Amino acid sequence: MKLVSDHIVEGRPGPTNPLAYPVPAGIDLTDIHAFTRGQPWDDFARMRAEAPVMWHDGPRGGIGFWAVTGYDDVKRVNGDPETFSSETGGILMSLGPVETRHPILFSASTNSMINLDARPHRQLRKEHMPYFTATYMKGLRARVSGEVTRLLDTMAPLGTCDFVEKLAQRLPIFTLCEMLGVPESDRERFIGWIHFLEMAQQVALEQIDQLAGLSEPSPQIAAFIEMFNKNVAEMFDYGRAMLAKRRADPQSDLMSAIANAEVEGERLPGEYLDGAWLLIVFAGNDTTRNSLSGAMKLFTEFPDQKARLQADPALLTNAVHEITRMVSPVIYMRRTATKEVELNGQRIADGEKVIMYYGAANRDARVFPDPDRFDIGRANAEKNIAFGYGPHICIGRMTAQLQLEEAYRQIFARFPDIRWTGEIDIAPNNFVHAVRRLEVAFTPEKVAQAA
Structure with missing residues (x-):
């Protein structure tokens, strides 16, 4: 099986063809620190209105791209x-200079199912599917519900806490580890690994700036990079050991399905096993964690919708679709044009990069009227494309839906006055909306019962 990393196309500087739309001033989607304030909804609205297929220069003088923000596009x-x-150039905005690429992360982030096209992608996806069906989710739901209860028990007497630390980061790890077959004693380690994966962009940019002479090395940065590399190595060592065990002794779990998957009659080489491990650990946790946190923020900002759901729990499934639309935890995916093509009046050349902004598409007023309003009864909320669309639609979307439903079914029943306090910390990352801390306040359960 050929490696994507061996034939990846870096892209062409562009734009090759004349611009169909003028570039709005003041928009920079490559500044990861700007995303610590949340997604740039105002910029996305300007782009949809003025330049729905907009040329954007690349980060740090790198390869530029076409930014696409309309739902239909x-x-x-x-x-x-x-x-x-996906396969020609990978899904990430920038691969960075060769000398700054983390050898394991670069290989694993390119040699994975999410970067494959056509038959290899379909075959590998098929191997995972038994653990992402409605039947499997039905069996998983009771275990997820039990874990939600346990996590809320730890929150109950507190009154205030970090919602991410107490629930949002822990529930997805529990769910994923249940599916993978990871022993309970090892599950806490995933929390640290995910934290460092979310910081990978910042580490890469620090190294690029030092290489270009734009910043000076410091003991603090050096120590952080050393800790980052140590944790990444530990994560892959653990995954390789677990996958080797499942090849030797398969079990009824997702880990065994990954370890023994075959594409075109051959088992996956080590590079693709690393890629599968990275994808499942990161994607299997990050999107759900940030949707759980984003939902708490939304229900606080739109208290009428919280009251509406508490009055009518039957709205919960549709509410989760609307949460997903509003949060859009995966910010973008990149593609590479394989031939000259026209998109919404803009000619795009063979080899140029095209980046789809899912949150922008999910707030397209032509599809979702009054798009910035959180409406748990929205008739077409399920049409959101936060989990993608077409052959690459997220395989784990039902798992995320299940966890959000079970979490908020119990949260509002036990803590009816729970609310976000306004304290939030978002990681510097323009690929995923990564909420690292979100403080909540509520009447402690024992106090409420006594009253």
Whole structure:
């Protein structure tokens, strides 16, 4: 099985063709620190209105890209892998200079199912599917519900706490580890690994700036990079050991399905096993964690919708679709044009990069009227494309839906006055909306019962 990392196309500087739309001033989607304030909804609105297919210069003088923000355009790019390839150039905005690439992370982030097209992608996806069906989710729901109860028990007497630390980061890890077959004694380690994976962009940019002479090395940065490399190595060592065990002794779990998957009659080489491990650990946790936190923020900002759900719990499933639309935890995915193509009046050349902004598409007023309003009864909330569209639609979307439903079914029943205090910390990351801390306050359960 050929490695994506061996034939990845860096792209062409561009733009090759004349601009169909003028570039709005003051928009920089490559500044990761700007995303610590949340996604740039105002910029996305300007882009949809003035330049729905907008040329954007690359980060640090790198390869530029076409930024796509309209709902129909994002669906078209996502749904046509023959014209807009994942495999040709990878899904990430920038691969960075060769000398700053983390050898394991670069290989694992490119040699994985999410970066494959056509038959290899379909075959590998099929191997995972038994653990992402409605039947499997039905069996998983009771275990997830029990874990929600246990986590809320730890919150109950506190009154104030970090919602991420107490619940949002722990529930997805529990769920993923249950699916993978990870022993309970090892599960706490995932929390640290995910934290460092979310900081990978910042580490790479620190190294690029030092290489370019834009910043001076410091003991603090050096220590952080050393800790980052140590944790990443530990994460992959653990995954390799577990996958080797499952090849030797398969079990009824997702880890065994990954370890023994075959594409075109051959088992996956080590590079793809690393890629599968990285994808499942990061994607299996990050999106759900940030949707759980984002939901708490939304229900606080729109108290009428919280009251509406508490009055009518039957709205919960649709509320989760609306949460997903509003939060859009995966900010973008990148594709590479395989031929000259026109998208919404803009000619795009073969080899140029196209980036789809899911949150922007999910707030397209032509599809979702009054798009910035959180409406748990929205008739077409399920049409959101936060989990992608077409062949690459997220395989774990039902798992995320299940966890959000079970969490908020119990949260509002036990803590009816729970609210976000306004304290929040978002990681510097323009690929995922990564909430690291979100403080909540509520009447402690024992106090409420006594009253």
